[in-house]
Structure formats: structure tokens, C-alpha cells
Amino acid sequence: MTLLEYLQYPFVRYALIVGVLIALCSSLLGVTLVLKRFSFIGDGLSHVAFGGLAIAAVMNLTNEMPLVLAVTVVSAVLLLRTGQNAKIKGDAAIAMISVGALAIGYLLMNLFSTSSNLSGDVCTTLFGSTSILTLTRSEVWLSIVLSVLVVAIFIFFYHKIFAITFDESFAKATGTHTGLYNLLIAIVIAVIIVLAMNLVGSLLISALVIFPALSAMRLFKSFKAVTVCAAVFSVVCTVTGLLVSVMSGTPVGSTIVAVDLAAFLLCWLVGKLTAGRAA
Amino acid sequence: MAQLICRDLALGYDGGAILEHLNFEVNAGEYLCILGENGSGKSTLMRTLLGLQPPLSGEIRTGDGLAHNEIGYLPQQTVVQRDFPASVWEIVLSGCQGGCGMRPFYTKEEKARAAEAMETLSITPLTKRCYRELSGGQQQRVLLARALCATRKLLLLDEPVAGLDPRVTQELYALIRKLHARGITIIMISHDLHAALEDADHILHIGSTVFFGTKADYLQSDCYRGFLKGGDAQ
Numbered sequence: 001m002t003l004l005e006y007l008q009y010p011f012v013r014y015a016l017i018v019g020v021l022i023a024l025c026s027s028l029l030g031v032t033l034v035l036k037r038f039s040f041i042g043d044g045l046s047h048v049a050f051g052g053l054a055i056a057a058v059m060n061l062t063n064e065m066p067l068v069l070a071v072t073v074v075s076a077v078l079l080l081r082t083g084q085n086a087k088i089k090g091d092a093a094i095a096m097i098s099v100g101a102l103a104i105g106y107l108l109m110n111l112f113s114t115s116s117n118l119s120g121d122v123c124t125t126l127f128g129s130t131s132i133l134t135l136t137r138s139e140v141w142l143s144i145v146l147s148v149l150v151v152a153i154f155i156f157f158y159h160k161i162f163a164i165t166f167d168e169s170f171a172k173a174t175g176t177h178t179g180l181y182n183l184l185i186a187i188v189i190a191v192i193i194v195l196a197m198n199l200v201g202s203l204l205i206s207a208l209v210i211f212p213a214l215s216a217m218r219l220f221k222s223f224k225a226v227t228v229c230a231a232v233f234s235v236v237c238t239v240t241g242l243l244v245s246v247m248s249g250t251p252v253g254s255t256i257v258a259v260d261l262a263a264f265l266l267c268w269l270v271g272k273l274t275a276g277r278a279a
Numbered sequence: 280m281a282q283l284i285c286r287d288l289a290l291g292y293d294g295g296a297i298l299e300h301l302n303f304e305v306n307a308g309e310y311l312c313i314l315g316e317n318g319s320g321k322s323t324l325m326r327t328l329l330g331l332q333p334p335l336s337g338e339i340r341t342g343d344g345l346a347h348n349e350i351g352y353l354p355q356q357t358v359v360q361r362d363f364p365a366s367v368w369e370i371v372l373s374g375c376q377g378g379c380g381m382r383p384f385y386t387k388e389e390k391a392r393a394a395e396a397m398e399t400l401s402i403t404p405l406t407k408r409c410y411r412e413l414s415g416g417q418q419q420r421v422l423l424a425r426a427l428c429a430t431r432k433l434l435l436l437d438e439p440v441a442g443l444d445p446r447v448t449q450e451l452y453a454l455i456r457k458l459h460a461r462g463i464t465i466i467m468i469s470h471d472l473h474a475a476l477e478d479a480d481h482i483l484h485i486g487s488t489v490f491f492g493t494k495a496d497y498l499q500s501d502c503y504r505g506f507l508k509g510g511d512a513q
């Protein structure tokens with residue numbers, strides 16, 4: 001079948017639309033995630049989202065996204081709180097919550113699942129092998145609404161996010177409400193993770209968030225250029241990965257991440273070469 | 280009325296006080312130099328003045344029309360991650376952020392202000408450069424320009440010349456003098472006794488003995504002689 005024939009299927013069109021939006025959202029906060037301690041919050045949250053999904057599966061919910069979203073956002077807020085509390089080591093708390101959520105999630109699925117193909121289900125949640133291709137209409141709409149919201153919030157708070165990412169102490173000292181914006185960033189990250197879970201599964205989310213930013217950072221040196229470039233990379237890689245996987249039947253998530261990785265290596269090489277010439 | 284007043288201030292971390300019963304005030308247009316040995320709590324004092332950590336007890340008041348988001352700050356060390364992609368312009372402009380409130384974008388005036396601050400510090404040619412590729416002295420100027428965007432009234436500088444060579448150090452001191460001459464109040468932490476005594480008009484010495492007063496009084500104090508002796512012994 002040719003590409004055009006594939007595009008006749010609504011599920012492929014849905015997947016493309018949602019894929020592009022997710023790619024866009026997940027790349028925007030990549031730089032912030034890479035450069036701040038938020039990176040491990042992101043990783044921890046993806047495991048929490050897995051736990052949330054397991055609970056939703058056990059409760060036999062038809063539309064699990066709202067529940068997973070609620071669980072992840074609440075965890076994000078809690079993690080941020082503990083991270084700021086000097087007495088409890090932030091990273092230890094995150095490790096505890098994320099590994100705990102992973103274990104409980106798998107346990108729940110094992111105990112209560114009625115599905116005949118349990119390991120298949122688990123695999124889907126972890127690696128997102130097909131979820132992007134089986135989205136229902138309501139899930140597509142929810143994804144669109146959330147993505148638009150994330151992009152809007154990012155644009156609206158772009159300068160504040162920059163100030164806080166670059167130098168939180170200075171921002172706070174000169175009157176920016178860093179606590180509020182940190183909370184906002186954590187919530188947005190939670191939303192992105194729940195969205196991205198459909199695309200690549202909970203284990204590969206970090207890749208989707210971090211690779212485009214890292215790639216762009218090889219090539220560009222201002223925050224704006226890196227952000228724009230990361231968004232473009234992310235969308236291009238995701239669309240490429242999606243199409244490749246639909247046409248050749250490879251798992252969606254890992255194909256996209258493989259393309260992201262290839263793009264990163266390419267950028268790294270280009271970065272090295274141009275740096276060599278400049279020196 | 281003074282711009283900044285500290286009454287019976289105690290500071291420290293998690294219950295352990297580093298300094299107690301600190302009293303001093305800074306009036307508009309003054310140049311206060313904070314002296315003291317390593318670990319005496321100078322940076323802690325500055326962080327407390329900025330509201331980055333709560334005082335253990337006592338109070339810090341601002342007056343003379345100074346609002347809390349009108350203080351410019353040059354940190355002792357900005358641990359900017361090695362890979363942070365940011366242009367000089369983006370960083371200087373971010374100094375205006377405190378005055379933005381909920382407004383998402385910078386106004387024309389704020390951009391003009393950032394450009395002016397860069398002009399003052401002669402870093403206009405660096406506008407498009409990447410911050411992490413600058414030399415230490417250039418980075419320090421960029422951060423000073425950012426601090427200048429945040430205030431027209433009061434600058435807090437934490438060891439602005441640490442790690443700079445003598446020539447650049449002198450240039451930076453000259454710049455700070457220039458800003459002071461424009462009417463900006465300066466509070467500077469320094470280990471450079473010589474420069475402190477040259478430019479400052481008030482001295483706050485913290486450590487086992489605390490001194491606050493004018494420079495002339497400081498030169499007569501035991502505190503000063505003790506500090507000199509300590510310096511000689513090294």
C-alpha cells in the first residue's frame with residue numbers, strides 16, 4: 001500500500017494528528033527538563049502514570065485518560081513539594097514513588113486483570129506498541145484540547161520559564177513567583193507525560209521529551225532557537241517514525257525513539273564538525 | 280527614611296544561627312561594603328535580605344519607596360549548567376522579569392532598558408553571543424547588566440570580582456562607581472579590603488565581632504585592626 005492509501009484510514013489520520021501535537025508539546029519543555037532537576041521528576045511521573053493506567057484497567061474504565069491524568073498531576077504536585085523540602089531527599093522520594101508505582105501497577109494488573117494477554121497489555125503500556133493507533137474519538141479530542149492548552153501555556157509563560165530555568169534564585173530575588181511557576185511547570189509536565197504515554201508508552205517518554213532538546217542544543221545557542229528547533233525536530237522525527245512504523249509494521253514507540261536517536265547522532269556530528277571549523 | 284533596615288536580625292540554616300542581633304540600615308545613595316572571613320555568613324545575609332531564605336528572627340524592612348521587586352542582585356556564583364543555551368540578550372532581558380507580573384511579553388521600554396544596561400557595561404557587541412562561551416569577566420558584566428535591569432535603586436553584589444584579573448577587576452570597580460554616581464545604592468560583599476576602603480562609605484563587618492558604621496569609624500575600630508592582623512598572619 002502507498003502512503004496515500006494508508007491515510008484513508010481514520011485511525012492513521014488520528015494517529016498523525018495526535019502524534020504531531022504530542023511531539024510538539026513534549027519537546028517544548030525539553031530544555032527546562034534537561035537543565036533542571038525536573039528531569040527525574042519527569043521520569044518518575046511516567047512510572048506513576050503507568051500505575052494510574054493499571055488502576056484504570058483494573059477498574060475497567062473505558063476512558064482511562066482522566067483518571068491517569070488526575071493521578072499524575074497530583075503526584076507531580078506532591079513530588080515538587082518533597083523536592084523543595086530540604087529534610088526529605090527529593091530524589092529518594094521520587095525513586096520511591098516511581099518504583100513503587102511501577103511495582104503496584106504490575107501487581108494490580110496481575111491480580112485483577114481479566115485480559116487473556118496480560119504480558120501483551122503490560123508491554124503496550126510500557127512501550128506503547130499500538131495505543132496511538134487505537135485511539136477513540138474522545139481520546140483524540142482530549143489529546144487535542146490538552147495539547148493546545150500546553151502550547152498556549154508555554155507561549156504565555158515562555159519568558160518566565162526561561163528566567164526560572166536559567167537562574168531560579170535571581171528570578172525569585174527580583175520578584176518572580178517562582179513557586180507558582182514551578183507548580184505550573186510540574187503540572188504541564190504531568191499532562192505531557194500522560195499525553196505522550198499514548199504515543200510511546202511510559203518507559204520511552206523521557207526519550208521523546210529529552211532527545212529533541214539535546215539535539216537542538218548541539219546546533220543552537222540561544223534558548224529561543226533551541227526551543228523552536230527542538231519543536232521542529234520532534235515533529236519531523238515523530239511523523240517519520242509513525243509513518244515508518246505504520247508501513248513496515250514496527251512498534252510505534254520504539255520506531256519514533258529510534259528516529260529521534262538517529263537525529264540526535266546526526267546533530268551531534270554536525271555540531272562537532274562546525275565547532276571544529278570555528279575553532 | 281532608610282531604604283533597607285535590619286532590626287535584631289538572626290540568620291542561619293535549619294535552626295542553627297550563624298549570626299545574631301544584627302542591626303544596620305542603608306540609606307538611598309550609600310555604598311555599603313560587607314566584610315568578613317570565609318564562612319562568616321556574608322552570602323547568607325545577602326540571601327536573607329533578598330528573601331531567598333527566611334530570617335530566623337528579627338525583621339528586614341524596606342522603605343523610602345523601595346519595593347521588593349526593585350532590588351538588583353549579582354550572585355556569588357551562578358551555577359549555570361555547562362550546556363545552557365542562552366544568548367546574552369535573553370539573559371540581560373530576563374532581569375526585567377520581576378517587573379512584568381503576569382504580563383507574558385516584554386514591553387518596548389523594558390527592551391530599551393536592557394539595551395541601555397548593555398551599553399553602560401560595554402557589552403553591546405556581545406548581544407547575540409552564547410553566554411557559556413564568554414570569559415569570566417564578560418559573564419560577570421552580563422549578570423551585572425541583568426541586575427541593572429531589575430533595579431534603578433539598589434544593587435546587591437556578592438563578590439563581583441572573584442576570579443577576575445587585576446585589570447578587569449579595576450574596570451568592574453570603575454563600573455560600580457559609575458552606577459553609584461548615578462544614585463544607585465550599592466551593597467557589596469568583598470574580600471578586597473583595599474577596594475572596599477577606597478569606594479565604600481559604610482562598612483558592615485561580620486564575624487566573631489560585628490561592626491557597622493562609617494568608613495572613618497571602621498578604620499579606628501578594633502575590628503579593623505583584628506582583621507588586618509588576621510590577614511597578615513596568612
Ligand SMILES: Nc1ncnc2c1ncn2[C@@H]1O[C@H](COP(=O)(O)OP(=O)(O)OP(=O)(O)O)[C@@H](O)[C@H]1O
Nearest residue numbers: 292297315316317318319320321322323324355438
Ligand atoms: N545551604 C546551606 N545549608 C546549611 N549551611 C549552609 C548553607 N550554605 C552555607 N552554609 C553555612 O553557613 C555559613 C556561612 O556561609 P556563607 O556562604 O554565608 O559564607 P560567606 O561569608 O559568604 O563565605 P565566602 O566568603 O566564602 O563566600 C558557613 O558556615 C556555611 O557552611
Ligand SMILES: [Mg+2]
Nearest residue numbers: 321322323355
Ligand atoms: Mg559568600
